[in-house]
Amino acid sequence: MSLGIVFLSEVMGTAMLTLLGCGVVANVALKGTKGNNGGFLMVTWGWGIAVFAGVYVAAKSGAHLNPAVTLGLLINGKAEYAPGVKIDVMSTLTYFGGEFLGAFLGAVVMWLAHKQHFDAEPEPASKLAVFSTGPAIRSTPWNLVTEIIGTFVLVFVILTFGGTPSGLGPLAVALLVVGIGVSLGGPTGYAINPARDLGPRIAHALLPIKGKGSSDWSYSWIPVVGPVVGGLLAGIVARYVPIIVAAAA
Numbered sequence: 001m002s003l004g005i006v007f008l009s010e011v012m013g014t015a016m017l018t019l020l021g022c023g024v025v026a027n028v029a030l031k032g033t034k035g036n037n038g039g040f041l042m043v044t045w046g047w048g049i050a051v052f053a054g055v056y057v058a059a060k061s062g063a064h065l066n067p068a069v070t071l072g073l074l075i076n077g078k079a080e081y082a083p084g085v086k087i088d089v090m091s092t093l094t095y096f097g098g099e100f101l102g103a104f105l106g107a108v109v110m111w112l113a114h115k116q117h118f119d120a121e122p123e124p125a126s127k128l129a130v131f132s133t134g135p136a137i138r139s140t141p142w143n144l145v146t147e148i149i150g151t152f153v154l155v156f157v158i159l160t161f162g163g164t165p166s167g168l169g170p171l172a173v174a175l176l177v178v179g180i181g182v183s184l185g186g187p188t189g190y191a192i193n194p195a196r197d198l199g200p201r202i203a204h205a206l207l208p209i210k211g212k213g214s215s216d217w218s219y220s221w222i223p224v225v226g227p228v229v230g231g232l233l234a235g236i237v238a239r240y241v242p243i244i245v246a247a248a249a
Contacts, residue, residue: 010098013058103199124213147226
């Protein structure tokens with residue numbers, strides 16, 4: 001498979017992820033929508049369905065949709081990112097590029113769909129929350145720990161059961177994301193994906209959103225670094241735990 005196909009696949013899949021995922025947050029958070037005040041459970045299920053759709057769209061590339069997943073596969077020692085896509089520097093950068101660009105584009109399309117409600121929403125914080133995550137209690141070390149743990153669960157389960165999201169199955173990955181959201185998502189909004197948070201945050205900064213306020217760049221590194229660390233730890237643990245178990249048997 002060519003890297004061009006991989007790039008396009010990840011762009012389209014990650015764009016679908018943020019279009020639908022950020023879209024459900026917009027439906028809950030913005031003034032006057034049909035889903036306004038639908039609650040956190042609605043958000044978690046919406047993100048699960050967004051993952052379900054994104055994985056199908058990006059099936060050709062293995063549907064990483066997340067640099068933390070790509071890094072987990074890299075450090076886990078896999079030979080390929082997807083069938084016919086060997087792991088090397090160029091393929092890794094191709095996945096990263098597709099994931100971040102797709103996340104940005106999906107957020108832009110989401111804004112177009114909700115443009116009138118962004119204009120009607122008086123609270124800048126609600127507008128930012130549609131695009132990117134933020135903590136319930138702001139504490140740099142604990143917010144970072146939460147993102148590391150949530151991403152570890154995501155990547156470790158994917159590596160344990162399927163190798164890639166498409167191998168695990170779109171429905172299983174969607175339910176996993178819902179489970180992480182309802183169990184671990186309360187403290188930080190569970191970014192668990194550097195592209196999912198940074199791409200839409202850049203869109204928030206660049207788009208002409210009425211009364212949007214700050215993009216909260218002081219927090220922005222946490223939903224990037226936390227998932228990167230969590231993905232790397234998951235790749236290491238998933239690589240060596242089977243060896244330890246086999247040796248002890």
